Amino acid sequence: MKKTKIRRIGVFTSGGDAPGMNACIRAITRAAIRQGLQVYGIEQGYKGMIEGKMRPLTWHSVSGILQLGGTILKSARSDAFRTKEGRAIAFEQLKHFGIDALVAIGGDGTFRGALEFMNEYDIPIVGCPGTIDNDIYGTDYTIGYDTATNTAMWAIDKIKDTANAHDRLFFVEVMGRDAGFIALRSGIATGAEAVLVPEQIVTIENLLAKLGRILSHRRRSCIVVVAEGDELGGAIDIAKKVQGQFKDYDIRITILGHIQRGGSPTCFDRVLASQLGIEAVQALLNGQTGVMIGKRHEQIVQTPFEKAVKYHHELNPTLLKIIDILS
Ligand code: F6P
Numbered sequence: 001m002k003k004t005k006i007r008r009i010g011v012f013t014s015g016g017d018a019p020g021m022n023a024c025i026r027a028i029t030r031a032a033i034r035q036g037l038q039v040y041g042i043e044q045g046y047k048g049m050i051e052g053k054m055r056p057l058t059w060h061s062v063s064g065i066l067q068l069g070g071t072i073l074k075s076a077r078s079d080a081f082r083t084k085e086g087r088a089i090a091f092e093q094l095k096h097f098g099i100d101a102l103v104a105i106g107g108d109g110t111f112r113g114a115l116e117f118m119n120e121y122d123i124p125i126v127g128c129p130g131t132i133d134n135d136i137y138g139t140d141y142t143i144g145y146d147t148a149t150n151t152a153m154w155a156i157d158k159i160k161d162t163a164n165a166h167d168r169l170f171f172v173e174v175m176g177r178d179a180g181f182i183a184l185r186s187g188i189a190t191g192a193e194a195v196l197v198p199e200q201i202v203t204i205e206n207l208l209a210k211l212g213r214i215l216s217h218r219r220r221s222c223i224v225v226v227a228e229g230d231e232l233g234g235a236i237d238i239a240k241k242v243q244g245q246f247k248d249y250d251i252r253i254t255i256l257g258h259i260q261r262g263g264s265p266t267c268f269d270r271v272l273a274s275q276l277g278i279e280a281v282q283a284l285l286n287g288q289t290g291v292m293i294g295k296r297h298e299q300i301v302q303t304p305f306e307k308a309v310k311y312h313h314e315l316n317p318t319l320l321k322i323i324d325i326l327s
Pocket of ligand 1: 261
């Protein structure tokens with residue numbers, strides 16, 4: 001393993017923001033300062049790197065942010081960084097600011113960008129998984145997922161009250177572009193009658209049969225949690241397909257949307273973010289690069305970016321069965 005002399009690290013958040021990113025920025029900054037490093041915050045991810053939007057972070061400049069949602073460094077998705085020219089400018093900017101290593105907080109798009117950058121330029125990069133989707137291979141939990149799931153649970157509990165009051169059939173759409181983690185966990189936690197996730201193909205016939213069974217037996221309200229990336233479509237599409245078959249039922253749709261992305265991180269996310277942030281700095285100081293720091297079975301683990309972007313984090317099949325057993 002090559003030991004690199006690092007003096008100044010840059011930290012940035014990229015892709016969709018996630019609650020706990022600030023806790024991670026704070027941990028990275030303070031852990032680095034404790035080790036005698038200087039820290040620069042890069043605004044708006046790769047976009048800000050290209051535009052030279054960087055500022056020093058100090059012990060005090062990251063105080064009071066642990067409990068804040070969003071990201072003090074802002075986030076963005078950058079088309080320019082996908083080009084060779086864009087990455088060349090980004091590297092020049094890093095040299096200009098004297099930054100000789102990076103910690104990237106984000107999802108698979110962030111790590112894909114980091115990988116390309118590292119293949120072209122000699123700069124060590126370590127990643128921390130930050131996305132509400134929990135869809136990153138190499139960690140049981142991503143920063144922000146626990147908060148988003150709790151927010152979804154809180155919202156679905158409220159929807160259930162009104163669904164019960166009117167005996168309505170609700171389709172609640174939660175986030176998760178390619179993954180059903182938020183849908184599955186919030187569905188179990190709220191006693192949803194069905195959960196539709198991209199990882200499990202359910203035909204419209206199967207869904208109709210299931211809803212038919214539930215509604216004819218008990219004639220009461222019903223909640224179906226739909227991951228936005230489900231194969232059958234989003235909540236609006238699915239409700240349309242179902243509507244004709246349940247004419248006696250009032251159907252309503254709720255799309256939870258970005259409410260799931262904001263808000264103060266849960267205790268779980270704050271602790272996870274703090275731990276991963278500290279470990280990311282340590283990994284850089286140990287001479288490691290091109291790895292994402294994750295946590296599996298309560299152990300800190302490192303996964304090469306190649307693997308983190310190539311493989312999928314699988315849904316736990318046991319959790320999928322819970323909905324069928326209990327609804
Ligand atoms: O990846 C996180 C996520 O919140 C997804 O669940 C969702 O599909 C997407 O980002 C929304 O992105 P945007 O905020 O750019 O609309």
